[in-house]
Amino acid sequence: MVELTGGAGEHLKPPYYAVIFTSKRSVEDPAGYSGMAERMEQLASQQPGFLGVESHRDRDGRGITVSYWADLASIGAWRSHSEHLLAQQMGKSVWYESYHVRICRVEQAYSFPG
Structure with a gap:
């Protein structure tokens, strides 16, 4: 699945954050x-x-999910949400061999066709 929620063709205006x-x-x-x-x-x-x-x-089980957020406080609140904490625990104990999380501030974004 590759989908940007919030409306087809919607363009996010920097700055924002990507997890x-x-x-x-x-x-x-x-x-x-x-x-x-x-x-x-x-x-x-x-x-x-x-x-x-x-x-x-992909078919080998490697994946990438990029979520977009307005600010670091929103990311922190999501990270500590009780249901998300349960999912994180299940991920570590059952669903993932490994994972990496990177949090980035998006300063500029553009696309083709524009």
Whole structure:
């Protein structure tokens, strides 16, 4: 799935923040993972400061999800949300072999066609 929520063709105006989550899935509990991923996207979209999300996973279980946020406080609130904390625990214990999180401030963005 590659999708930017918040409206097709919507362009985010910098500055904003991107949380880049790259991961390698384990083979454990694919049904549970899928349901939780859907719930997390739904829940994140309801959080103050959430701007959108893009996600992709290949056949080997490597994936990238980039979520966009208005500010660092919004990212911090999402990181400590009780349901998201549960998903993080499940990720570490069941769903991921490894993952990396990077938080970046987007100063400039452009696309083609513009």
